[in-house]
Structures are given as C-alpha cells and as structure tokens.
Amino acid sequence: MIQSRVLKGFRDSLPRGEQIRKSLIARLEKTFESYGFVPIDTPALEYTEILLGKGGGETDKQIFQFRDNGGRDVALRYDLTVPFARFFSMHHATLPSPFKRYHIAKVWRGEKPQNGRYREFFQCDFDIVGTDSVFSDAEILMMMISSFRNLGIDGVRIHVAHRGLFNTFLMHAGISEKSEDILRTVDKMRKIGTDATRDQLVDILSSLDGVDAVTSARTVLDFITCREESLSNMERIDLLESLSGGESASSSRLRQLLTILESSGMADAIMIDPSITRGLDYYTGIVYETFFTDLPSIGSVCSGGRYDNLTGLYMKEPVTGVGSSIGLDRLIAALEELTHPLVQESPSAEILIFNDDRTSFQSRVSVAEQLRTEGLRVDLYLDQKKMALQFKYAQQHDIPYGLFVREDDSLLVRDLKTRKDITVQPDMTDTIKRFITQRN
Amino acid sequence: MIQSRVLKGFRDSLPRGEQIRKSLIARLEKTFESYGFVPIDTPALEYTEILLGKGGGETDKQIFQFRDNGGRDVALRYDLTVPFARFFSMHHATLPSPFKRYHIAKVWRGEKPQNGRYREFFQCDFDIVGTDSVFSDAEILMMMISSFRNLGIDGVRIHVAHRGLFNTFLMHAGISEKSEDILRTVDKMRKIGTDATRDQLVDILSSLDGVDAVTSARTVLDFITCREESLSNMERIDLLESLSGGESASSSRLRQLLTILESSGMADAIMIDPSITRGLDYYTGIVYETFFTDLPSIGSVCSGGRYDNLTGLYMKEPVTGVGSSIGLDRLIAALEELTHPLVQESPSAEILIFNDDRTSFQSRVSVAEQLRTEGLRVDLYLDQKKMALQFKYAQQHDIPYGLFVREDDSLLVRDLKTRKDITVQPDMTDTIKRFITQRN
Numbered sequence: 035m036i037q038s039r040v041l042k043g044f045r046d047s048l049p050r051g052e053q054i055r056k057s058l059i060a061r062l063e064k065t066f067e068s069y070g071f072v073p074i075d076t077p078a079l080e081y082t083e084i085l086l087g088k089g090g091g092e093t094d095k096q097i098f099q100f101r102d103n104g105g106r107d108v109a110l111r112y113d114l115t116v117p118f119a120r121f122f123s124m125h126h127a128t129l130p131s132p133f134k135r136y137h138i139a140k141v142w143r144g145e146k147p148q149n150g151r152y153r154e155f156f157q158c159d160f161d162i163v164g165t166d167s168v169f170s171d172a173e174i175l176m177m178m179i180s181s182f183r184n185l186g187i188d189g190v191r192i193h194v195a196h197r198g199l200f201n202t203f204l205m206h207a208g209i210s211e212k213s214e215d216i217l218r219t220v221d222k223m224r225k226i227g228t229d230a231t232r233d234q235l236v237d238i239l240s241s242l243d244g245v246d247a248v249t250s251a252r253t254v255l256d257f258i259t260c261r262e263e264s265l266s267n268m269e270r271i272d273l274l275e276s277l278s279g280g281e282s283a284s285s286s287r288l289r290q291l292l293t294i295l296e297s298s299g300m301a302d303a304i305m306i307d308p309s310i311t312r313g314l315d316y317y318t319g320i321v322y323e324t325f326f327t328d329l330p331s332i333g334s335v336c337s338g339g340r341y342d343n344l345t346g347l348y349m350k351e352p353v354t355g356v357g358s359s360i361g362l363d364r365l366i367a368a369l370e371e372l373t374h375p376l377v378q379e380s381p382s383a384e385i386l387i388f389n390d391d392r393t394s395f396q397s398r399v400s401v402a403e404q405l406r407t408e409g410l411r412v413d414l415y416l417d418q419k420k421m422a423l424q425f426k427y428a429q430q431h432d433i434p435y436g437l438f439v440r441e442d443d444s445l446l447v448r449d450l451k452t453r454k455d456i457t458v459q460p461d462m463t464d465t466i467k468r469f470i471t472q473r474n
Numbered sequence: 475m476i477q478s479r480v481l482k483g484f485r486d487s488l489p490r491g492e493q494i495r496k497s498l499i500a501r502l503e504k505t506f507e508s509y510g511f512v513p514i515d516t517p518a519l520e521y522t523e524i525l526l527g528k529g530g531g532e533t534d535k536q537i538f539q540f541r542d543n544g545g546r547d548v549a550l551r552y553d554l555t556v557p558f559a560r561f562f563s564m565h566h567a568t569l570p571s572p573f574k575r576y577h578i579a580k581v582w583r584g585e586k587p588q589n590g591r592y593r594e595f596f597q598c599d600f601d602i603v604g605t606d607s608v609f610s611d612a613e614i615l616m617m618m619i620s621s622f623r624n625l626g627i628d629g630v631r632i633h634v635a636h637r638g639l640f641n642t643f644l645m646h647a648g649i650s651e652k653s654e655d656i657l658r659t660v661d662k663m664r665k666i667g668t669d670a671t672r673d674q675l676v677d678i679l680s681s682l683d684g685v686d687a688v689t690s691a692r693t694v695l696d697f698i699t700c701r702e703e704s705l706s707n708m709e710r711i712d713l714l715e716s717l718s719g720g721e722s723a724s725s726s727r728l729r730q731l732l733t734i735l736e737s738s739g740m741a742d743a744i745m746i747d748p749s750i751t752r753g754l755d756y757y758t759g760i761v762y763e764t765f766f767t768d769l770p771s772i773g774s775v776c777s778g779g780r781y782d783n784l785t786g787l788y789m790k791e792p793v794t795g796v797g798s799s800i801g802l803d804r805l806i807a808a809l810e811e812l813t814h815p816l817v818q819e820s821p822s823a824e825i826l827i828f829n830d831d832r833t834s835f836q837s838r839v840s841v842a843e844q845l846r847t848e849g850l851r852v853d854l855y856l857d858q859k860k861m862a863l864q865f866k867y868a869q870q871h872d873i874p875y876g877l878f879v880r881e882d883d884s885l886l887v888r889d890l891k892t893r894k895d896i897t898v899q900p901d902m903t904d905t906i907k908r909f910i911t912q913r914n
Contacts, residue, residue, distance in 0.1 A: 036524060038563045038788045040517055041548060046561050048568075049512035049575065056503075056513060063496075068846040070823035070853025070871075072489035073496060077480055077594050078518065078580060079538070079550075084476060098519070100540030103584050108481060110519075121486055123478045128488075130870035132856060134822075135489065140518060144543050154517050162856070169835055169856040176839070180846075297836035298843075348478045382574075383510035395609055396737035399616070403738075406508040406620075413510025416572060416602070416609040430570035431510075 043145075043153030054366060054377050055156070058185065059138055061376075062158060062360070065181045069173070071134040071160055076117040078140070082107040084120050087347045096143045110142040114159040114359070122163060123348035132170065136160040138362070152363070161357030163344060168287060171320050171340060172294040174356050178324065178336055179303045181360075185376060187369070189327035193307035194291075197317050197339070198284030199274060200257075200308060206279035207253055209245060212238050220258050221311045228259065253277070258309040267292055270306040284319075291320065318342040319356070332368040336360045381432040383413035384470055385447070388424050393439040401439055404463045410470065425450070435470055483585075483593030494806060494817050495596070498625065499578055501816075502598060502800070505621045509613070511574040511600055516557040518580070522547040524560050527787050536583045550582040554599040554799070562603060563788035572610065572795075576600040578802070592803065601797030603784060608727060611760050611780060612734045614796050618764065618776055619743045621800075625816060627809070629767035633747035634731075637757050637779070638724035639714060640697075640748060646719035647693055649685060652678050657751045660698050664749070664773075668695065693717070698749040707732055710746040724759075731760065758782040759796070772808040776800045821872040823853035824910055825887070828864050833879040841879055844903045850910065865890070875910055 040046060047055065063073070082099050086109070099109035111117050114137050122133070138158045145151055160177070162170040175192060182190040200217070204210040215238045223231045235251035242250075257277050260270050271292065275285040288306070295301040312321040319340030326332060338358035345353045369377045385405065387398050402412045413433060415424050428436055428450055438446040445458045447466050458465050480486060487495065503513070522539050526549070539549035551557050554577050562573070578598040585591060600617070602610040615632060622630040640657075644650040655678045663671045675691035682690075697717050700710050711732065715725040728746070735741040752761040759780030766772060778798035785793045809817045825845065827838050842852045853873060855864045868876055868890055878886040885898045887906055898905050 035790070036527065036787050038524070038560050039521065040560075040564075041519060041521060041542075041546065042544070044517035044519060046517070046565065047513075047515035048565065049514055052513040052515050060500075067822075067851050068849075070826075070851060070873075072822045072871075073487075073492040074489055075487035075492050077484035077486070079481060079484060079582070079594065081479065081481060084478070087476065095543070098540075098542060100538075102481075102538060103535070104482070106481065120478050120480075124480075125486065125488065130867050132867075134853070142519070154519065165857050167856045167858070169829075169854070172835070172839075173854060173856060294835055297834070298839045347476050350475070382507075382512045386510075389609075394737070395612070395734055399612075399738045409508075411507050411510060413574070414609070414613060416607045416613060417605050418607070427570050427572075431512075433510075 041153070043151075045152060045154075049382065050379065051366075053380055055362065057380075058362065058366065058369075058376060059158070061185055062181055063136070063138070065177065065184045066136045066160055069134070069177050069180075071136045071177075074118075074121065074135050074137050075139060076111070076114075076121050076137070078110055078142075079108050080111060080117060080120070082109040085109050085111060085116050087116075096145050098142050098144055112143050113141055114139060114157050115357075118159065118161065119345045120348055122353060123345040126164075126353070132162050132164040134160075134162050156362040158360040158362050159357060161355050163353055163355030163357075166319075166340070166354045168290050168294065171291050171356050172298070174338070174358055175291075175295065175304065175322070176298065176300050178358055179300055182324075182336075185369075187326070187372075187374065190303055190324060191305050191327055192303055192322050192324045192336075193305050193310050194288075194320055194322045195306070195308045195310040196284045196288045196320050197311070198319060199278060199282065199288060200311065202282045202284055203257055203274070203278035206277075207250060209239060209242060209250055209254075211242060216254060217311045218313065220254070220309060221313050223258065223309055228255065231255070260306075260308060267301065267304060267306045270308075274306075274308055288320070312337065312339055316341050322358075326368055326372070329368055329371055332364060332371065334361075335365045335368060379432050381411075381434060383411040383431065383433050385410060385435040385437055385466070386413045386415060386424075386428045386431075386433045387437045387439070388421070389415040389418060390421065390438055391418055392441050393443075397439050397443065401437065401445060401460065401463070405466065408463055408467045410467055437466070481593070483591075485592060485594075489822065490819065491806075493820055495802065497820075498802065498806065498809075498816060499598070501625055502578070502621055503576070505617065505624045506576045506600055509574070509617050509620075511576045511617075514558075514561065514575050514577050515579060516551070516554075516561050516577070518550055518582075519548050520551060520557060520560070522549040525549050525551060525556050527556075536585050538582050538584055552583050553581055554579060554597045555797075558599065558601065559785045560788055562793060563785040566604075566785075566789075566793070572602055572604040574600075574602050596802040598800040598802050599797060601795050603793055603795030603797075606759075606780070606794045608730050608734065611731050611796050612738070614778070614798055615731075615735065615744065615762070616738065616740050618798060619740050622764075622776075625809075627766070627812075627814065630743055630764060631745050631767055632743055632762050632764045632776075633745050633750045634728075634760055634762045635746070635748045635750040636724045636728045636760050637751070638759060639718060639722065639728060640751065642722045642724055643697055643714070643718035646717075647690060649679060649682060649690055649694075651682060656694060658753065660694070660749060661751045661753050663698065668699065671695065700746075700748060707741065707744060707746045710748075714746075714748055728760070752777065752779055756781050762798075766808055766812070769808055769811055772804060772811065774801075775805045775808060819872050821851075821874060823851040823871065823873050825850060825875040825877055825906070826853045826855060826864075826868045826871075826873045827877045827879070828861070829855040829858060830861065830878055831858055832881050833883075837879050837883065841877065841885060841900065841903070845906065848903055848907045850907060877906070 097109050097112050102108050141157050142154050204213045219234045236247045239247035239250045260273050271289050310321050310323050317339035321339035323334035324336040340356040342354050343352040402414050405412045436448045436450050443460045448455050537549050537552050542548050581597050582594050644653045659674045676687045679687035679690045700713050711729050750763050757779035761779035763774035764776040780796040782794050783792040842854050845852045876888045876890050883900045888895050
C-alpha cells in the first residue's frame with residue numbers, strides 16, 4: 035500500500051473550489067474577449083536558460099528545474115511574462131500588431147509554502163504589445179474595471195503611478211543616484227508604515243554628499259503620500275508635477291491618460307497614487323495595483339504597467355507594451371472573505387431524478403434528456419438504493435430539486451428544501467424549468 | 475541574446491488553436507455538467523512513488539521525473555487516472571457516492587515525439603465511481619454520445635466489448651492460460667490485419683499442450699471478428715454467448731446494457747465489437763473505443779471501460795467505477811481533417827472600431843462599451859495609424875465588420891468582405907447587432 039499524499043505546497047482542487055475557479059475564469063475570459071483579446075498558451079516546461087535568462091539570482095532558487103532524459107536543463111515556468119516574451123519573439127511576424135493577448139494558466143514556484151502561498155498556482159495575464167499609445171494604457175485600465183464589474187465586485191480602486199515621473203522627481207531632487215534603494219523602500223511602505231519609511235530614507239540619503247537627508251526624505255514622503263491629501267486626481271498630478279520641477283513628458287502622459295478615463299466615465303475607479311512603484315526594473319511607464327475598498331488587507335489583486343523592452347533577452351528590436359496580471363487565488367480568497375455570491379455553494383445539478391424502482395430507467399432517462407435539452411443540469415440516481423440514501427446524495431451535492439417519475443408517467447417535482455411539490459404531465463417539462471428557475 | 479526556442483515535443487498554442495481548444499472544452503464541460511458531473515483538479519507534480527506505484531517499467535522511462543530542492547522524488551503526471559485514484563483515496567469520505575467527476579488538464583510524457591505525438595498534451599477524463607450499476611455503464615456511453623452530438627459531430631460509433639465475456643470465452647475454449655498474450659495480439663489487429671493476427675495466435679497457442687492451435691486460433695478469430703458479420707448488436711451478443719459456452723454473468727450484463735441503450739433510443743451509435751480489448755489489466759467489465767465513420771484512420775478518440783479496483787495502490791477497500799478518456803488533441807486533429815465548423819477560423823472580435831482621428835477616443839469608447847453590453851466582441855484600434863494599416867489589422871484578425879464614428883456622431887458599419895455599408899444613429903446599437911448576427 036502506498037500512502038496517499040500530495041507534495042508540500044500543492045493541493046487538490048475539490049469540486050466546489052474547481053467550479054468557482056472555472057466560473058471566475060469563464061467570466062474573465064468573456065470580458066477579455068469582448069475587448070478583442072485572444073488567448074494563447076505556452077509549454078509548462080521550457081529550457082532553463084530561456085526562463086532564467088543569464089542572471090538567475092533569487093528566482094533561481096525558487097524554480098523547479100532539472101535535467102530531462104535527453105540531458106537538457108529544463109524548468110517549470112514560474113510566471114507567464116517570461117514565456118510570453120519568448121513566445122512573442124518567436125511568433126511576432128505572424129501576429130497582428132498591436133497584439134492583444136490573454137493567458138490563464140498554472141505556474142510553479144518552490145517558495146516556502148506559508149500564508150496561503152502555494153507552489154502551484156494560477157496566473158491570469160493580459161497585455162497589449164506593439165504600441166505605446168496612451169489609448170492602450172487607457173484600454174488596459176478600462177478592461178480591468180470592466181472585468182471586476184462583470185464579476186459583480188464593487189469598491190475596486192486602481193492605484194496608478196508613473197515610473198518616469200518618479201524618476202524625473204528624483205532627478206529634480208538631486209537624489210536619483212539612490213533611486214533603486216529609494217524605490218525598494220517606497221515599495222515596502224504599505225507594510226512598514228510611514229515612520230519606518232522616513233527613517234530608512236534618511237539612512238539611504240545620508241550617504242549622499244551635499245544632500246540634506248532629512249529634508250530630502252521629507253520631500254520624497256511628500257511626493258509619495260500625496261494620495262493621503264484630499265485632492266482630486268488632477269490636482270494630484272499638478273502637485274506631483276510641481277514637486278518634480280514642472281511639466282515633463284511623464285506628467286503630461288499621466289494627465290492625458292486621466293483625461294481619457296474621465297471623459298470615458300471610468301475615472302471613479304482610478305486613484306493617482308505615486309507610492310505605487312512595482313519593484314521590477316522592467317516597468318518604464320505607468321504602474322498600477324488594484325485594491326478592494328472593502329478588503330484592503332488582501333493587498334493588490336491585479337497589477338502591472340507599461341514596459342519598453344518585453345523581449346530584450348531574445349531579440350534586438352525593443353517591444354513596448356502594457357499589461358496586467360490578476361492573482362486568481364488571491365482574488366478567490368478575497369471573494370470568500372467578502373462572502374461574494376460568486377463563491378457561494380453551487381449545486382452539481384439543478385435537479386435529481388430519483389430511482390424509486392417503480393418506473394423504468396428508460397422513462398427516467400427520457401425525462402432527463404428532455405430537461406437537458408431545456409438547458410437544465412440533471413443528475414440521474416443510478417443505483418437501486420433506499421430513498422434515504424438518495425436524499426442524502428442530493429443533500430451532499432446541494433441539489434435543490436428532486437423528481438419522481440410516477441407509474442402513470444406524470445412527474446412529481448419537489449423543492450427539497452421547502453418540500454413543496456408540483457405535479458407535471460410528461461410533455462410539460464418547460465413548466466419544470468420555469469418552476470426551478472423562477473425560484474432560484 | 476538567448477535563442478528563442480521550445481523544447482522538442484512541446485509547442486506554443488497560437489490564438490487560433492487556443493480558441494478552438496477552449497471552445498471545444500467549453501462545449502464538453504457544458505455537456506458533462508448537464509449530466510451532473512463535477513470538475514476536479516490535481517497537482518501537475520506528485521511524488522514519483524504515487525504516480526509510478528511499485529512497478530514502473532515502460533512508464534518509468536516516459537515520465538518527467540526529478541529530485542526537487544527538498545530532495546523529494548517528484549514527477550509530472552503522465553495521465554489523469556493515477557492522480558484521480560490518489561485523489562479519490564484521500565477524499566472519498568467527503569465526496570458524494572456515487573461520485574461523477576470530470577477532469578480536463580495537461581499531462582506530460584517523455585515519449586519520442588513523432589506522428590503528431592507531443593510530450594505535453596491535454597486529456598479529458600470522466601468517471602462514475604462507487605457503483606457497479608449497469609445504469610452507470612449506460613450513462614457513461616450516453617454522455618459520450620451526447621458530447622459528440624453537442625459538438626455537432628455526426629457518424630460517431632462506439633465499439634463496445636466486455637472483458638469478462640472474453641475471459642469466459644477463453645476459459646471455455648481452454649486457452650485462458652495464454653489470455654495475456656492473446657489479448658495483446660487482438661489489441662493490435664486493427665493495425666496488423668486479420669492474417670497476421672491469425673499467424674500470431676497460432677504461434678501463441680501452439681505452445682499449449684492438448685490444444686489444436688489452428689482450430690483454436692480460428693475460434694478466437696470467429697469471436698473477435700463477429701462485428702464483420704451483418705448481425706444486429708443483439709444477434710452478436712447471442713453469437714458471443716454461444717461461442718463462450720452459453721449465458722454468463724458477463725453476457726447477461728452486456729445484453730442488459732444494450733437493452734437499456736436501445737430503449738433509450740441511443741443504440742444506433744453503439745456497435746458490439748469483441749475485438750476491443752484495451753491493453754490494460756485495469757479493466758474488468760465493459761471496454762470501448764470510439765471511431766468516426768467518416769475518418770476511421772484517426773483511431774479511437776474516446777475510450778475507457780469499467781474497472782474493479784481504481785484505488786488498489788492506495789487503499790484496501792476496492793473501488794469500482796466506469797470511465798472514459800477523450801484524446802483532445804486527436805479529436806481536434808480529426809475535426810481539422812473533417813473541416814468541421816468548430817475548427818474554422820474564428821475572429822478575435824466581431825467588429826473593429828477604426829481610429830480615423832476625426833472623432834474623439836471617448837466617443838469611440840462609448841460606442842464600444844455599448845456594443846459590448848449588447849454581447850458583441852469589439853476591438854478598438856488604438857494607434858493613430860494610416861487606414862491601410864488598420865484594414866490590414868482587421869484582415870489579420872479576420873474581423874468581419876468595421877465601424878467608423880462620424881463627426882456628426884452617426885455610425886457607419888461596413889461589412890469588410892462585401893464592402894456593404896449601413897449608417898446607424900448612435901443610440902441604435904441594437905441595429906448593429908442585428909446587422910452583424912443576421913449575416914453570420
């Protein structure tokens with residue numbers, strides 16, 4: 035006998051969880067497709083060199099890598115961005131430009147499994163590549179807003195900043211030499227708080243000659259905490275612009291983006307928030323994270339930004355684009371905390387046809403097939419077991435209605451919660467559908 | 475620069491292929507759910523011991539296995555049956571009984587990639603476990619028939635045999651000692667032909683004492699080729715029964731199954747065919763393979779059978795069930811050869827809103843959002859590029875309709891193939907939907 039178990043950090047998806055994930059993904063896909071985005075997929079396994087590039091470093095340890103039977107160094111993908119860059123560099127000549135794609139798939143990381151972090155999880159990425167139009171920035175944000183709206187989630191706020199504007203500010207403040215350290219500190223502010231951030235900034239800046247570390251740290255804080263002021267988004271951009279030495283390409287771009295979103299009636303869900311930096315060097319334009327106002331503690335459920343050089347590792351010509359990634363597992367966890375209707379129990383079938391042994395399987399099948407044609411999900415009880423067991427089965431599956439085929443071929447439909455019955459003639463299955471769908 | 479490439483035997487899924495696969499899977503899932511089947515998922519990576527059991531052998535070499543960073547022997551799943559057995563042995567106490575599940579996911583095998591065989595491919599499994607009712611055999615077959623019907627595929631024939639009946643026959647013929655070799659030979663008959671099968675059978679049987687190898691080989695061939703006779707299914711069962719020494723539990727079971735399918739009007743798609751054996755020791759009851767009458771060369775697209783001991787490796791109590799597996803990639807290849815509508819080009823969007831720069835992005839977005847609300851898939855051209863490039867983009871994406879927002883806010887909709895135009899007032903987007911959907 036072998037002991038049944040799954041690997042640490044991995045888990046089975048039981049029917050209820052799997053149904054929820056599938057229905058969430060189906061809704062997201064429907065929204066993406068309504069915007070003309072197309073799906074792609076890439077192999078789970080790639081050459082390690084492709085996935086890790088030349089560097090490696092931190093990611094190196096987190097990745098599942100091995101030598102295959104042919105002696106190749108291979109690895110499981112740890113995100114969908116790197117495989118997309120490889121994909122785009124191979125196929126760009128045959129793809130339309132701009133190219134709008136989405137990709138929903140599993141990725142694997144050997145991280146310490148803790149705090150609801152798993153070693154196998156789903157990512158959901160979408161990008162517009164091949165154009166640096168401000169309208170593509172706007173469209174990505176609008177599609178994010180529509181996606182959450184179509185999931186029936188209220189209180190979604192996308193916090194938007196511009197990496198270029200932050201760089202201009204650091205230059206203007208004469209502290210751009212330390213930009214990497216500053217960015218890293220700012221990125222942690224949501225976790226460590228304003229005071230610790232100030233202290234760390236003073237530390238970082240005091241190593242610079244001719245810079246008043248305390249004053250400069252205060253200026254940085256002024257810049258990144260402007261979202262706490264009761265300003266409109268446009269006023270925030272004005273403030274950021276003045277702190278960074280006046281109008282720049284980045285500030286104009288951000289203003290243009292906001293104007294587009296405002297005129298499209300979508301700006302309510304947007305907050306200009308310069309504390310968003312996104313740790314990666316990868317981003318060069320707008321960056322954003324998405325929070326639920328009813329559940330800020332869950333962190334960002336969708337983040338991304340504009341990049342200048344998607345395929346830098348694989349081709350000469352730089353490829354610009356803008357893209358987002360939804361953390362599906364975090365999103366599901368959030369919906370569960372919010373007891374959102376999308377994560378409520380959903381029955382495996384709407385109606386169970388009982389096997390009471392007084393009628394033939396054939397007559398029960400024929401009713402089942404008729405109801406399926408009407409679009410209902412119908413389960414047939416197959417065994418000749420006691421009614422108590424059959425009722426238990428319905429209960430375990432949360433099936434709300436039961437149906438008995440009677441000897442005279444009439445159909446008795448029972449609401450299994452209220453025990454209310456109706457009797458229907460065999461050719462009147464549409465009545466059953468109305469009975470069921472009206473009450474749900 | 476790193477050379478972009480994918481591993482041998484792996485491939486990217488480009489948008490068109492990915493759309494086809496997704497739509498196929500969505501239709502299958504809808505059918506499965508209409509029968510009350512629920513989805514599950516399991517990790518891609520498992521303990522090697524779990525996946526290979528104690529044996530290993532042939533499978534051993536085909537599997538992607540390695541030692542993870544924690545020193546565990548792990549492997550990528552090579553099918554969905556073994557993970558399901560492990561899953562069921564861990565969760566059966568919390569699952570309803572009988573349990574009807576489906577699982578559509580990737581599996582990996584290190585086989586030599588050739589003849590359209592890949593090292594990463596999709597499987598689609600569905601099973602009813604926890605009951606040995608003949609009605610569950612019937613339901614699996616009916617759901618297979620409905621699945622292909624709902625995909626719009628005609629000419630589907632499920633070839634059904636019974637492993638137990640074959641064993642009874644071998645026993646009756648006094649040659650059951652060689653049953654494993656005989657089964658293996660019969661399994662190859664479709665490839666090697668009747669004559670080679672006869673020769674091999676004579677070879678196998680001549681090692682048995684007191685057996686006339688030639689006569690016995692003929693009896694075996696009589697048994698397995700009875701599908702070539704112009705007999706009804708029921709007459710075939712009569713013939714098999716007489717060849718195997720009269721009525722047996724297995725022959726009665728097969729007759730009962732056929733009676734159910736006939737009375738449910740589903741028997742047209744069934745052919746009793748004792749040449750179906752399914753190589754595996756695993757099956758103990760009915761076994762079946764599914765062929766397209768218009769494309770027999772593609773081989774079986776859906777096969778399976780009844781087993782007695784799903785979870786033998788992991789738990790004491792035997793678990794019976796019946797299940798099937800659809801080879802999704804083979805099914806897609808078949809549909810492509812049949813130029814089936816499901817695999818025809820499908821556009822990324824139904825309508826492209828051109829950017830002709832005379833109107834604001836806002837007015838174009840507002841039209842796009844309205845059309846999306848009507849359920850249309852709408853692409854916005856984002857760049858301010860020459861119209862020639864925008865038309866090219868529509869063509870590359872096979873988008874059939876274009877829309878211009880005019881300066882007076884009226885909308886010009888063009889059929890991009892016929893160049894036929896209509897002009898619509900901005901509040902009449904439902905007219906556009908009718909124009910588009912009526913013509914498709």
